[in-house]
Amino acid sequence: MDTSSRNNLGEVIRQQRVMTSLTLQELSAKAGVSASHLGRIERGERFPSARILRRIAQPLGFEENELFTLAGYLSAHPLSVGEESPPYRGRRVDPYVATVLSREPVSVQRAVVGILTILKSIAEISAKE
Amino acid sequence: MDTSSRNNLGEVIRQQRVMTSLTLQELSAKAGVSASHLGRIERGERFPSARILRRIAQPLGFEENELFTLAGYLSAHPLSVGEESPPYRGRRVDPYVATVLSREPVSVQRAVVGILTILKSIAEISAKE
DNA sequence: ATTATAATTCGCCAACTGGCAAATGTCAAT
DNA sequence: ATTGACATTTGCCAGTTGGCGAATTATAAT
Numbered sequence: 104m105d106t107s108s109r110n111n112l113g114e115v116i117r118q119q120r121v122m123t124s125l126t127l128q129e130l131s132a133k134a135g136v137s138a139s140h141l142g143r144i145e146r147g148e149r150f151p152s153a154r155i156l157r158r159i160a161q162p163l164g165f166e167e168n169e170l171f172t173l174a175g176y177l178s179a180h181p182l183s184v185g186e187e188s189p190p191y192r193g194r195r196v197d198p199y200v201a202t203v204l205s206r207e208p209v210s211v212q213r214a215v216v217g218i219l220t221i222l223k224s225i226a227e228i229s230a231k232e
Numbered sequence: 233m234d235t236s237s238r239n240n241l242g243e244v245i246r247q248q249r250v251m252t253s254l255t256l257q258e259l260s261a262k263a264g265v266s267a268s269h270l271g272r273i274e275r276g277e278r279f280p281s282a283r284i285l286r287r288i289a290q291p292l293g294f295e296e297n298e299l300f301t302l303a304g305y306l307s308a309h310p311l312s313v314g315e316e317s318p319p320y321r322g323r324r325v326d327p328y329v330a331t332v333l334s335r336e337p338v339s340v341q342r343a344v345v346g347i348l349t350i351l352k353s354i355a356e357i358s359a360k361e
Numbered sequence: 362a363t364t365a366t367a368a369t370t371c372g373c374c375a376a377c378t379g380g381c382a383a384a385t386g387t388c389a390a391t
Numbered sequence: 392a393t394t395g396a397c398a399t400t401t402g403c404c405a406g407t408t409g410g411c412g413a414a415t416t417a418t419a420a421t
Contacts, residue, residue, distance in 0.1 A: 122342065126367085127369065136410095138368080138370095139371080139412095140408080142368095142369060142370060144409095146370090149407080149409075150408080151409090152407095152408065152409085153282040153300070153305035155408085155409080156282075157305060157306065157307070167307060171282070171305075171306065174282075176282035176283070176305075177286065177296050177297070197338040199345075200333065200338070200341040200342060200345050203345045203348065204329065204333075212329040215345070215347070215348050216329050216332045218347060219333075219340075219344050255397080255399090256398065256399065257397080257399090265379080265380095266381075267399075268379080268381080268400070268401080269378080269379050271398095271400060271401095272378095272401095275400090278378065280378085281378065281407095284378085
């Protein structure tokens with residue numbers, strides 16, 4: 104079995120599903136993929152075909168590209184000419200995070216990152232003593 | 233059998249191969265895919281998995297994205313020149329917020345929206361009494 | 362504790378992918 | 392026409408995918 108990049112795909116998908124508070128059955132309904140199959144994918148017993156991967160991308164809040172790259176079906180992007188995001192190396196906004204935030208007005212979004220700043224400075228201070 | 237978009241994929245691939253004046257065997261060598269399989273793909277008897285499609289893209293001079301879209305594995309990209317992707321309907325994430333968050337690892341980003349969720353439920357509860 | 366109910370996992374299996382080797386087709390040179 | 396050298400197609404089959412229904416496990420609710 105291929106232990107390379109496909110390896111953690113299941114975990115990632117499960118994480119994302121749980122973060123989105125969907126059950127396997129709900130995701131199954133939204134994606135049009137059997138729940139049993141989804142379960143096996145999540146625990147790494149099956150590797151989803153492109154067809155299946157495509158179906159679950161949007162219900163989970165992934166860009167198709169993103170998920171395909173994650174699955175190792177596309178190589179980590181040269182991406183489009185205009186650049187934009189460095190692919191999956193952290194430095195980007197997680198899709199789940201983005202969906203949650205996008206439901207909030209900008210003022211709330213800013214308040215949230217304000218909290219982040221406060222927490223970081225607290226952490227920094229307490230790390231020093 | 234699916235007669236939709238996958239239908240002409242084989243033709244397109246064969247055309248492209250001929251245009252590039254490659255034989256099946258040469259393409260086979262470059263792509264690391266058996267010639268017999270390639271032949272069947274070209275005449276529409278088999279539908280290549282993502283793994284296979286990825287391997288033949290570059291020897292044929294395709295962008296992976298392009299070929300995947302052609303195969304119907306990715307939805308046709310509206311794509312973008314200057315614009316970022318419009319994936320999340322409704323409101324979007326404020327650019328300032330996005331840049332701040334994108335400097336943090338995903339785990340931190342998620343923790344942050346976790347806090348948001350908590351605050352909202354607190355607000356909801358206290359609004360009820 | 363005891364049901365009731367929803368969620369997940371398992372067993373089974375039809376359908377499909379993709380490689381190998383053999384068969385067939387193509388074409389130039391003799 | 393025949394041979395030889397490649398190119399393509401076919402037969403076969405092991406390995407996977409993915410759906411369905413049953414069995415099991417988690418979660419409430421009384």
